[in-house]
Amino acid sequence: MSKIIGIGKANISTTMSNEEWGAYVQTDDTWIRTRTGIESRHISERSTTALAVEAARVAVEQSGLSAEQIGLIIVATISADQMMPSTAASVQAAIGATDAMTFDLNAACTGFIAAFNTAQQFLANDVYEYALVIGAEQLSSVIDWSDRNTCVLFGDGAGAVLIQRSLCFLAGEVFTRGDEMGVLTLGAKGKNPYIQMNGKEVFKFATSVLTSCIERAIMRAKITEEAIDWIIPHQANKRIIEYVAKKQKIPIEKFVLNLNRYGNTSAASIPLALVDAAPNFKSGDKILLIGFGGGLTWGYSLIEWSE
C-alpha cells in the first residue's frame, strides 16, 4: 500500500502554438483544436533524461526525503536518449539515489500506470519503503515533423511521483493486446524512427478501454462510480474523454484535462496532469488514473489521496 509524498514536473519554457505548426505542415489552429482539444504544447531542447531528472528533483525536494532513502526508480518512456544505460540509471546518478534499483519501462502511453503499479508491488511486499516513478518524454525527437497526421498531436514533458509504503492503493491492473501492435508504432535501431498510428482505430480502442477501466476499478475496489472523485486519463485527445464522460454519464468536471497546454506527452501525461490538479485534491479523495497506448496496452491505478 502506498502514499504519494512528493510530486514534480519539468518546467519547459518553450511552447509551440497550433499556428506555428503551419510553418512545417499544411494545418491550422481550427483543425487541431476541434479534432483534439490541443492549443499548444511544450517543445524541449533538453533530452528526455534531463526532463526526468528535473521532475525527480522537484518531487524529492517536496517530499523532504534524502535521495539515499529511495529504494526504486522507474522511468516510463518511449523516447529514451539511449538504450543503455537506462534513463532511470541516469536519474539515480543525477539525484544521488545511491541505494536505488533502477530500470526503464516501456508500455507506451500506459507506461506511467504500468510503472506505478509495478512500484506498488515492491512497496506492498516490504522490499522498499520509497519508490520514485517518473514519466518522461522528448517526443519532439521521435515525431515526423512533416507528417501532419501525427506531428501536431504530441509534446514534451516529464512528471514524477515519490511514493511511500502506507495506505492508499485501492486497485490496479494493466492489459496488453499484442496482436494489434500495428495500430501505434515507433521503431528503433534506425528503423521507422517516427511515431505512426491509425488515428481512427486508436480512437475506438481508447474509448472502449477507458470505459472498461472505470468499470473494472469500481468492481475491484468494491466502490460505486460516484465514489470516484477524480479521473486522470491519458491526455491524448479531448474528444475521447468527452465521449466517455457522456457515455458513462460521469460529470466532465471529474476528468482532469490539461492536454490543451501540453498536447499528448505519452508516458508523461498522467503524472503531469496529477501535478497540475493536485492543489484541488483533498485527503480521502479517490483518484482513478487511466492509461492507454501502443502495444496495445491499457490499465489503471485507483488511489486514495492523503496529505
Ligand code: ACO
Ligand atoms: N491538419 C489539417 N488536416 C489534417 C491534419 C492536420 N494536422 N491531420 C490530418 N488531416 C486531414 C487528413 O489528411 C484528412 O484529409 P482528407 O480527408 O483530405 O484525406 C482529414 O484531415 C480527416 O482526417 P481524419 O484522420 O479522418 O481525421 P479525424 O477526424 O479522424 O481526426 C485524429 C484525426 C484527431 C487523429 C482522430 O482520429 C483521433 O482523435 N484519433 C485518436 C488518436 C489519438 O488521439 N492519438 C494520439 C496518440 S496515440 C495515444 O496516445 C494512445
